[in-house]
Every structure is written in C-alpha cells, then in structure tokens.
Amino acid sequence: MNFEAVIGLEVHAELATETKIFCACSTKYGAEPNTQTCPVCLGLPGTLPVLNEKVVEYCLRAGLALNCRIADYSKLDRKNYFYPDLPKAYQISQYDLPLCRDGFLRLAGGKTVRITRIHIEEDAGKLIHSPEGERYSLVDYNRAGVPLIEIVTAPDLTTPEEAVEFLEQLRRILLYLGISDCKMEEGSLRCDANISLKPAGTERLGTKTELKNINSFKALGRALAYEIERQAELLAEGQTVKQETRKWEEAKQRTLPMRSKEETEDYRYFPEPDLVPIELDRSYVAAIAATLPELPAARKRRLIEEYHLPAYDADRLTAAKPLADFFEAVLRHYFNPKAASNFIMGELFRLMGEAGMAPEELTVNPAHLADLLKRIDEGEISLTLGKTIFEKVFRTGASPEEVIKAEGIRQISDPVWLRTVVTEVLKENPQSVGDYLNGKVQALQFLVGQVMRKTKGQANPQVVKDMLAAELARLHF
Amino acid sequence: MREEVSVEEVRHVAELARLAFSEAELRVLAGEFTRILQAFAKLNEVDTTGVPPTAHILEVKNRLRADRVRPSLPRAEALQNAAAVKDGSFVAPPVME
Amino acid sequence: MELCDLTLHEIKDLFARKEVLPSMVLEAVAGRIREVEKSLGAYLALDLDTAFTAARAADARFQAGKALGTLDGIPVAIKDNLCQAGKETTCASRILQGFVPPYTATAVQKLLDQGAVIIGRTNMDEFAMGSSTENSAVKPAKNPWDPRRVPGGSSGGSAVAVAAGEAIVALGSDTGGSIRQPAAFCGVTGLKPTYGLVSRYGLVAFASSFDQIGPIAKDAEDCALLLAAIAGFDPLDATSVRGEPVDYRQELDRELTGCKIGLPREYFGAGLDDEVRRIIMTAVEQLEELGARVVELSLKLTEYALPVYYLISSAEASSNLARYDGIRYGRAAADRAELAAYYTKTRTEGFGPEVKRRIMLGTYALSAGYYEAYYQKAQQVRTLICREFAEAFRAVDAIVTPTSPTLPFRLGERLADPLAMYLSDVCTVPVNIAGLPAISIPCGFVRGLPVGMQIIGRPFAEGTILNIAHQFQKVTAYHRARPNGAERGEQK
Numbered sequence A: 001m002n003f004e005a006v007i008g009l010e011v012h013a014e015l016a017t018e019t020k021i022f023c024a025c026s027t028k029y030g031a032e033p034n035t036q037t038c039p040v041c042l043g044l045p046g047t048l049p050v051l052n053e054k055v056v057e058y059c060l061r062a063g064l065a066l067n068c069r070i071a072d073y074s075k076l077d078r079k080n081y082f083y084p085d086l087p088k089a090y091q092i093s094q095y096d097l098p099l100c101r102d103g104f105l106r107l108a109g110g111k112t113v114r115i116t117r118i119h120i121e122e123d124a125g126k127l128i129h130s131p132e133g134e135r136y137s138l139v140d141y142n143r144a145g146v147p148l149i150e151i152v153t154a155p156d157l158t159t160p161e162e163a164v165e166f167l168e169q170l171r172r173i174l175l176y177l178g179i180s181d182c183k184m185e186e187g188s189l190r191c192d193a194n195i196s197l198k199p200a201g202t203e204r205l206g207t208k209t210e211l212k213n214i215n216s217f218k219a220l221g222r223a224l225a226y227e228i229e230r231q232a233e234l235l236a237e238g239q240t241v242k243q244e245t246r247k248w249e250e251a252k253q254r255t256l257p258m259r260s261k262e263e264t265e266d267y268r269y270f271p272e273p274d275l276v277p278i279e280l281d282r283s284y285v286a287a288i289a290a291t292l293p294e295l296p297a298a299r300k301r302r303l304i305e306e307y308h309l310p311a312y313d314a315d316r317l318t319a320a321k322p323l324a325d326f327f328e329a330v331l332r333h334y335f336n337p338k339a340a341s342n343f344i345m346g347e348l349f350r351l352m353g354e355a356g357m358a359p360e361e362l363t364v365n366p367a368h369l370a371d372l373l374k375r376i377d378e379g380e381i382s383l384t385l386g387k388t389i390f391e392k393v394f395r396t397g398a399s400p401e402e403v404i405k406a407e408g409i410r411q412i413s414d415p416v417w418l419r420t421v422v423t424e425v426l427k428e429n430p431q432s433v434g435d436y437l438n439g440k441v442q443a444l445q446f447l448v449g450q451v452m453r454k455t456k457g458q459a460n461p462q463v464v465k466d467m468l469a470a471e472l473a474r475l476h477f
Numbered sequence B: 001m002r003e004e005v006s007v008e009e010v011r012h013v014a015e016l017a018r019l020a021f022s023e024a025e026l027r028v029l030a031g032e033f034t035r036i037l038q039a040f041a042k043l044n045e046v047d048t049t050g051v052p053p054t055a056h057i058l059e060v061k062n063r064l065r066a067d068r069v070r071p072s073l074p075r076a077e078a079l080q081n082a083a084a085v086k087d088g089s090f091v092a093p094p095v096m097e
Numbered sequence C: 001m002e003l004c005d006l007t008l009h010e011i012k013d014l015f016a017r018k019e020v021l022p023s024m025v026l027e028a029v030a031g032r033i034r035e036v037e038k039s040l041g042a043y044l045a046l047d048l049d050t051a052f053t054a055a056r057a058a059d060a061r062f063q064a065g066k067a068l069g070t071l072d073g074i075p076v077a078i079k080d081n082l083c084q085a086g087k088e089t090t091c092a093s094r095i096l097q098g099f100v101p102p103y104t105a106t107a108v109q110k111l112l113d114q115g116a117v118i119i120g121r122t123n124m125d126e127f128a129m130g131s132s133t134e135n136s137a138v139k140p141a142k143n144p145w146d147p148r149r150v151p152g153g154s155s156g157g158s159a160v161a162v163a164a165g166e167a168i169v170a171l172g173s174d175t176g177g178s179i180r181q182p183a184a185f186c187g188v189t190g191l192k193p194t195y196g197l198v199s200r201y202g203l204v205a206f207a208s209s210f211d212q213i214g215p216i217a218k219d220a221e222d223c224a225l226l227l228a229a230i231a232g233f234d235p236l237d238a239t240s241v242r243g244e245p246v247d248y249r250q251e252l253d254r255e256l257t258g259c260k261i262g263l264p265r266e267y268f269g270a271g272l273d274d275e276v277r278r279i280i281m282t283a284v285e286q287l288e289e290l291g292a293r294v295v296e297l298s299l300k301l302t303e304y305a306l307p308v309y310y311l312i313s314s315a316e317a318s319s320n321l322a323r324y325d326g327i328r329y330g331r332a333a334a335d336r337a338e339l340a341a342y343y344t345k346t347r348t349e350g351f352g353p354e355v356k357r358r359i360m361l362g363t364y365a366l367s368a369g370y371y372e373a374y375y376q377k378a379q380q381v382r383t384l385i386c387r388e389f390a391e392a393f394r395a396v397d398a399i400v401t402p403t404s405p406t407l408p409f410r411l412g413e414r415l416a417d418p419l420a421m422y423l424s425d426v427c428t429v430p431v432n433i434a435g436l437p438a439i440s441i442p443c444g445f446v447r448g449l450p451v452g453m454q455i456i457g458r459p460f461a462e463g464t465i466l467n468i469a470h471q472f473q474k475v476t477a478y479h480r481a482r483p484n485g486a487e488r489g490e491q492k
C-alpha cells in the first residue's frame, strides 16, 4: 500500500537586532568565545532580564507578513531543563500566549500552509563537543540570549519539495522584512521537521518523528525523503514507527535516533516572574504594519503586470529585495524592462556569481547600467561591447562614459568615420562588390564582416549593413 | 490533590531537579511531602472558578529596553568564577551529538 | 550608651555638630564586633580594613564639609544574598562558596554612592529559606537577648548585627517575613517595602514574585532614612516601579488622629501565644491613645496564605536555583566524567536539606499533572487574597497584627518539623503574597524576649506605616532597649 507524508516545520530564526534579547551585549556573529557576555546572559545569581523592544517589533513584523493574528495580551514563560549551553537552566520563551498565531503562507502553486504560532525566545550558547577521546566539552555563551523567533506550521506539507519551497519562501520574506539574515550555515536560520505517514486517502495520522540538525535547504529535502522511505519500509513490513527525535547525518545522508536532553521531557513551564506582560495597543501594531515592505509574492505579481515580464524573470528578480530594488532603479533612469531584466539575469548575475557577491552586497550604480542599456538601444555601442564595458563598470564602479574614454573606444556610430571605413572596404573588395551587384546578396554579409574587423567589432553591425547597402545602391546606378 | 506521595514520585522529582537522595531520605521526603501536601490540600476549600491566576501583583506592563549595545564583560571576568576553563571557554562534562 | 548603640539619625546629628567622625563610629562598632561576634555569629564575612579606609575617606569629607549623602560614614551591614563586585557572595550556601560577583546590586550601589561604610556580609538561612538562620551552611546566628534562642530568619544576621551594635543599620531581604520576623525576634525595626519599590537587581533570587530588599534598623526614623536611600525605579529590574522619590522622613511627624487601623480577627486566633497577644493588645491601646481609630475586621483567606506562599515560592525557587550546576560559578563536583551525574553530585553536595526540600516541593508543584492542582490553584487563591486586602484597605489606612505568633524559639526546636517551622511565617507571608509594605516594631518584652508588632499598609504607603511606627516609638521606649543591658526600658 502507498503512503502520504504529513509534514510540519518548526523554524527558528535569529533576529538581526543589535543587542541580545534580555541584555545589552552585542549579537555580532563570529566573535572570540565568551567575549560577548555579561552577568545577565551568563545567568549570574541576582541578575534580571529586561526585554529588548526591537525583538517585539521584529516578531510582529514577521507575524503581520505571515497574516497572523497579533495578541492583545502576551507574556513570557520559563521552559526548565538542564543543559550546559543554557546558563539559567531555563529558557525564557512563550508558552500559551505567543505574540502571533493563526497565520498562513501561500506557496507558488497556490497551496496554503497554515502558521500555528510565532513566538519570541532566547537562543542558547554554543557547545564545542568533546574532541575524540577527550572527557570534556567547551561552552561559549556569546550566542546565549541572542533573540529568536520560533515559527511553527500546521502539518500541511505533503512532500519534501513543498517543505523546501515553504522554507525558501519564508526565508525570502524574513529577508525582505530585514529582521533576520537567515544564514543556515551560520545557524541564524534553523529548521526542525515533524513527519509521519498515513495510508493514502485516509485521515488516520501515523506516529511522527522529529528531525533535527538540518543545516541546508538541500538537507531538508534529503532528510524528509530519507525519513519517508524509512517509515514506509517499516510500515510495509507491518512494523510500527517509534515516536522519537532523529538527527540528520549529512555525511552519511541518513537519520539516526538522538538521545534527548531530558530523560523525562517535563519542561515545567510557568510564567516568568522577572518580566511583566506585554499589552499591544492596536495603534502600535498598525504603525508597524504600515512600515512593512512589499513582500516577494506581491512584488513578483506587480513586476509581471507593470512591466510585462515573463513569470520566470519576475521570480528571479524578486529572489532578493536588493535585486528587485536594483532592477526598478534602473528602469527609473531608462525604461526598457525586458532589456534590463535580460542584462541583469545574464551579465549581472554571472559577475555576482563569479565574485561570490550576495544580493545585499550589490554596489553597482543603477544609473550606470541604465546609461549602458540606452547606448546599446541607440546603436551607439553593440551588445557585446556593452557587456565588456559593464564588466569594467561592475569591477571599478566607474561610469560607462569614463570606461569608454579610458579604453579609447571611438564614438563608432559617428557616421563620418564609419563611412570612410565603408568606402575603404568597398575599394579593397571589388570582387565581392561585383558579386553583390550581380545579385549575390550574401556577399553583403562578407563586406559587413570586413567593416566589423576594421572597427574591431566596435561598430554596430546593423548600422554598417544599412550604410553598405546604401553605398552599393548608389554604385548600381 | 493527592493523599499519598510515593517514594517513586519523589525519586522522579529528584531526577528532574538533579538531586540525589538515599533510599532512607526518599522515604522521609515522601512522608514529609504527604503531610505538607495534605495540609496544603486546604486550598481546595476555596472556590476559584473563573478566578484569574496572579503571576504579578504589579500593574506594570510593557517594560522594554532600547536596542543599544553596551560593553560586555572582559572575558577574564566572565570566566573568573568557573570551576574549569580552557581556551577562553567554560569546561563542561562531555556531551555527544 | 556607646556610639554603636545609637541610631543612624542620632549619629548624623553628632556628625552635624562635629562632635563625632565616621571612623570613631566604626571604631565603636568594630569594638562591639570583637566583644560579641564570636557568640552571636551575625556575620559571614567582615571587611573592616576596607571599612576603615572608607570611614577615613568619610572623615575627610566631613572635615572638608563635603559629606555625600544620608548615609555618608555610616557603618552598614548587608545580607549575604546581595551582590557586591569583588566580594564573595554565598547566600550562606556551600554551592556558592568562592563566588565573587563582577557586578554590584543596585541597592548596594546606592549605599556606596552615598558614602555608606559597608562593614561586612551578614549570616542568613541558606538562600533565605528559613525562619531561624539555623539553615545557614556556615553557622547558626544567636539571639542577642538569649543566645540559646534563634534570632529569626532568614535575615537573622542583619537583625542581630543591628540589635547588638555590630552595625548601625543593615539591609535584609524579605520573601515571606525574612526582615520582619527576625526584627521582631531581635527587638529592632524592620521594613519590607511594597513589591517593586526597591530594585531586586543583584539580590540573589529565592522567589522572584515575593522578594524585596529592605532596611533593618533601631527605629522607624532610621528605616525611613535607609529606605529613601535604596528605593526607586531601576531600568535593570523590569518589576521595579516608576515613581517620584519620597522623603519618608517628612511623613513621620503627622499625628494619628483620624488614622483608621484594622485588627484582623484571623491573626489573633488559635496558635497565637497568649503573652504575645496581651502585649500586642496593649500596643494597640497605645495607638488608640495616639488618636488612631481601631476597628476589628476579617481577612477570611488568611488560613490559605501559607500553602499559597509555600507552593508559589518553592516553585519559583526550584527554577531560580536550577542554575547552580557547577559550570559557570560556584562549587563543582570533582568528577566531570558524565553530565547528569556531574549536575546531581554538584547540587546534592552543594545544597542544604531545607533548600533541597523546597526545590523538590517546587519541582513537584510544577511537574506534569500537578501544575493545575498546586501551582495554578495557588496563583488563583493569590488573586483572591490580593482582592481581600484591597477590600480591607478601603475601610482602613493600616492593618496591625503580631509579627510572629510566638516568642523567639530555642535553637533546634523546630528543625525536625518543617511544617512547624513554616508556621513561624503565618503572620508575615500574606503581606508578600499581596506585595504590600509592612513594618515590624518592638512593642514589648516577655521574660526579656522582645515582641514585634506588624503594621501593614496599602501599596506604596510606606509613609503611612512609618508614620504610625514613629508616632508609637515617640511615646514608647521598647525600641531603645539594647540586649547588652544599655537602657533596657522599664517595660521589661
């Protein structure tokens, strides 16, 4: 018998605030171990947490962008468990009254994935696990207290592909909102997955397993695929799936059962007495809603309608906000959407790829690309030459004008100069001229080639062709 | 509320709290808990239907801080109270995974 | 009377009249410490060298006419659960042995900023859990009026130090009576402020929704001065309250005519020592003579306060004390081979029996299946107790009760029976449950043992209860009695 997968995701995103959630320590990534700690985030006796206002604001941004209901009244709770990376032996999180609930995200295919809740909580420190044979591990608390939002979906996803698309869409949105840098490799975006199988068509839910240690989009897809296969085999053999937490092993491309932190998972949640409740008045929420940027899906739709771009172009251009912003900035200087889109998806993406440049690092002046596109359209320079010039613009930041001057590129669409070259070529190739006049039209192509060679490809072939044809026509009579 | 607290329950709670007790101590604790909780069962006399729980006697709400960085502790001070330190980090028992 | 037996305000007057310098006061205090500390055990750590340096600096300021603030040059003792940068802070627990905080509690910093001379850290029940200071992992403190008896707790050391002249004033902390009950047992004046008035930043947490730091002194006027010095909003404590600073001393001299005082029946019933009752009733008559109108009232939920208090405070404690795992600070187990074993060994070796009992009780109350029955239920009853007090305070300005139902008991007397020990707090815990301010003042003696009267006020009405206490102390001498025999007052 065949099975359907029932998948839910639990996503943790580190918020891009300056300071930690409950103290004034910096959240910068990659500092020396334990150089970004203080009495509060070390959980020293007597210290107290004070909530960072930006954390609330950022969580609401996410909630609003994901169509959530924003709570009027919310509070923080303690989740108690012992682990060396957890300084206070409890994580300050939210239990029954999260800031946001009941939202959704729509996938490209139109499918709606429900968001159960979004809440704020503190991150734990980093454990450097025992090197082989060593009888200890090391703890770095720089990350302890870095703010997180936890986004929990309903089990609405049915395939690994859907899960990956959801996570990609979600990442896009969080990046557009500017509330997280979402770097899976740095752990600022983490994803756990719950998955169970049920006989196709039935409603009867199977036993689920929780998958952890998923460090990339690819890993998410692979881990889910692996787990679906594993569970399907068990069920096919009439065995049962064990409810457990399993770890994705990237190296071996498999999931393995994980030893749980608490032998007995009893977190003893209770309201955090050191923090007071959060009451959100509507005007504050409205003010935040007003500052939300246009989100990827909406922008893609607009690019298609407003500029008549193909869906494919619109999708690639809205993959990251800085790219879409760049594209539209170019259009403000010179309006040729398709040409701009082609040039960006072709040249710009290639150069960025080679330079390993992230979208937010893009520094090219949109006016420069606009200027270049204009010169190409007006036949002043060829597309090929345009690309060469743009490469210089991209690397040096110089304007096309400056590059053209510096490289001694002639104003090749200047007719006087071009006409002299054309006359030369006609003189030097009486044979071809004759052929043409005797009706061998393809001889013209050869002559164009000659002119292009003399002008080192700087001439605009169309202009050359027209000019030759005109000259030959005069010779004919 | 319960009449009897068993040694098994006390053992489980001790595990949650990361405390160890001898069998004798566990029996004593079970006895004390039974007595204490029986005395506390008095609370059941109070009708609390529809009564909101008080986590805070204060009216204070929304006590938030501005997102402004202040200097952290020098690492030496962060580590000064640790029982064991290595390579600028705290030393903990080995954790696999 | 020696300098060390004087009050803060008396000494300030001497300073003002240039008859005395801070170092002279410290000399007297140090002398008294040499005499009695061995037998009383008020201190866990003394820092007299630093103190004398500070005192001499204060001398210079006075001679230059540049005194800092109310407390400049005044020898102060602080409870060992208040962090001070560079000073070992142990909460009288083995598990915090050697812990030296890199930061200073807000209340302590305020003392230092005003020139206070901190002489040492006082003895207490481990993590402030107890009513006798017998739960100190180091040594029990003794009652200066009768060393065979307990000084009360958990701030026993602070109360003893003030009563015996080992300090002029002291800071304590009060979670369920830990300032008021030892103040009563030692014949001094102690005030537990409204929850939120004094910052808890730097106070090692026992039960976060009850804990407050407060003054222990020789009279209400000193409490007013010390309270004004430590009160106020602190951005580092989200539960501290914004408000205008109050000069409580301004409130002291109002007459009590028209002041309505309530006597809650439930605090005068079974379990109350007859002689204590007699003394309190005499004191109440005294208040009437001062013009107060005394009315009987009923606080029916009083009998539920003890379970509510012990369930919630133990639950919070079980979480607050989970951080003592031997990794970042404090005492650690020797064997680091296995994680769970390391935690368990560290904590089992580090905590004393009463602390373990509360951690266990609290863990139980929060654990799966019992949360609703115990923790949640207690929180709901807490709501009702708060409402009942609010209701009562619509009819009266203050509520008067005994501070402790009994006289100071003998060392060891209640150690065997936790429930009996918990009963010592029956008059004080309701105040913490509702977060109200309350003061305990000496109001008489029975066989040479002091009796304390508790005056409870509306939230942030510290001025009112200090006023009542001060007016009472203007016409009585109990607060002037000193255990060392100095002017004991004919009441004895």
Ligand SMILES: [Mg+2]
Pocket (backbone or CB within 6 Å): A012, A121, A150
């Ligand atoms: Mg989480």
Ligand SMILES: [Zn+2]
Pocket (backbone or CB within 6 Å): A020, A023, A024, A025, A036, A037, A038, A039, A040, A041, A042, A145
């Ligand atoms: Zn910090």
